[in-house]
Amino acid sequence: MQTTDTAALELPFDSDTMLAGLRRWVETESPTFDAAAVNRMMAVAARDFALLGATVETIPGRMGLGDCVRARFPHPSREPGILVLAHLDTVHPIGTLAGELHFRRDGARAYGPGIQDMKGGTYLAMEAMAQLQRAGIATSRPVTFLLTSDEEIGSPSTRDLIEAEAARAAVVLVPEPARPDGGVVTGRYAIARFNLRTTGKPSHAGARLGEGRSAIREMCKQVVAIEGMTGDDCTFSVGVFHGGQWVNCVTTHCDAEVLSMAKRQEDLDAGVARMLALHSTTNDVSLEVKRGVTRPVWEPDAKVMALHAKAEQLARRMGFSVPPQSSGGGSDGNFTGAMGIPTLDGLGVRGALAHTLEEHIMVESLAERGKLFAGLLQVV
Numbered sequence: 001m002q003t004t005d006t007a008a009l010e011l012p013f014d015s016d017t018m019l020a021g022l023r024r025w026v027e028t029e030s031p032t033f034d035a036a037a038v039n040r041m042m043a044v045a046a047r048d049f050a051l052l053g054a055t056v057e058t059i060p061g062r063m064g065l066g067d068c069v070r071a072r073f074p075h076p077s078r079e080p081g082i083l084v085l086a087h088l089d090t091v092h093p094i095g096t097l098a099g100e101l102h103f104r105r106d107g108a109r110a111y112g113p114g115i116q117d118m119k120g121g122t123y124l125a126m127e128a129m130a131q132l133q134r135a136g137i138a139t140s141r142p143v144t145f146l147l148t149s150d151e152e153i154g155s156p157s158t159r160d161l162i163e164a165e166a167a168r169a170a171v172v173l174v175p176e177p178a179r180p181d182g183g184v185v186t187g188r189y190a191i192a193r194f195n196l197r198t199t200g201k202p203s204h205a206g207a208r209l210g211e212g213r214s215a216i217r218e219m220c221k222q223v224v225a226i227e228g229m230t231g232d233d234c235t236f237s238v239g240v241f242h243g244g245q246w247v248n249c250v251t252t253h254c255d256a257e258v259l260s261m262a263k264r265q266e267d268l269d270a271g272v273a274r275m276l277a278l279h280s281t282t283n284d285v286s287l288e289v290k291r292g293v294t295r296p297v298w299e300p301d302a303k304v305m306a307l308h309a310k311a312e313q314l315a316r317r318m319g320f321s322v323p324p325q326s327s328g329g330g331s332d333g334n335f336t337g338a339m340g341i342p343t344l345d346g347l348g349v350r351g352a353l354a355h356t357l358e359e360h361i362m363v364e365s366l367a368e369r370g371k372l373f374a375g376l377l378q379v380v
Helices: 015-026 035-051 115-135 159-166 215-227 265-276 302-318 333-338 364-379
Strands: 055-059 068-072 081-087 104-106 109-111 143-148 169-173 184-188 190-199 234-243 253-262 286-295 324-327 360-362
Touching: 015 035, 015 115, 015 364, 035 055, 035 068, 035 115, 035 143, 081 115, 081 159, 081 333, 115 143, 115 360, 115 364, 143 159, 159 169, 159 333, 169 333, 169 364, 184 302, 184 333, 190 215, 190 265, 215 234, 215 253, 234 265, 253 265, 265 286, 302 324, 302 364, 360 364
Parallel strands: 081 143, 081 169, 184 324
Antiparallel strands: 055 068, 068 143, 104 109, 109 360, 190 253, 190 286, 234 253
16 A cells, blocks of 8 residues: 555546535435435435445434444454544435536536535545555554534534544544635534523404514514524524414414524633523513424644645646635534634635535635545655
8 A cells, every 4th residue: 555645646636526426415405304314315325335345334312313324344453543524414304416506517617415415525534545545555543533513504514424433533623614715614602592482462363462472572572682682703694483373363482593603612601691690571471492403512632733734836837726714604624623622613614605506616626625634644
């Protein structure tokens, strides 16, 4: 097996060929809350990894969510290895593919549900492993891929699995999308989620409107107040809102979900306290606030920056740079980074507008970032 630290940079990655393979993944829709759909995507990936010679396990899902896949590659060493941590769930519901966000290539860009976040990055990481194997280039350590099913909702059913697998690793690589400048992620902000419910009093909206107390009305007041709490230290946004079933009824219940984010853990903790202290503006309608999934702050340390230095050295040999940065928007790297395990995130494709109907990648970045990923597998 070749062992020189530049061998991976000579591998014949081809973006067009990679895009053809990625298309099958993108066209297997896998929204988080559709466990059967996620499992179909996991089965596609599991087969691809088995063909590469990995020992593949399907780990049953829980909480009504999809399964996970773990793929371990053979290696002569028994030392702690490299964990490639990725998710295959998306935010796009079934049917998105048949509408505005159908898979297509338009010049330098390719579009499709989940193509940037993060099927493109997961696929290029797999291709990196495939290229190394075909060339007979050894990875520096044993390599395990863990593909999870619920990252887009904060990983409520998989955090324990992620942390258990990370505890056995020396390094964690996360192929989430690259930063807009092509950079990688060496830290992430802290994130908390909340579930809110207002409970009012029903009545017939036409015949006895005045007898009712609207849960929707109270929740609307809360939404304005919550988003008004956003400041430089901590942000608050309401992303989900459900209330009512019949227009001729004053609504009894209204539910909302809130996301809060802060650069420092202490600021998030203060934000959590503010959320849990919320109360109804009227005695006639109650408000309940429950804390949901939390992602801890991940701050870069010397080990993370040493890991980044290796990535930067490889990138410069290829003619580009991967500047480090801390980032908003959580990932499963929050968990591993907060555990103190050297983690490098944002190693996936370059692209834009994730979670929208214009989600796309820059096709050339498949080969570019794939080669970088292969180099890291060889030297970290």
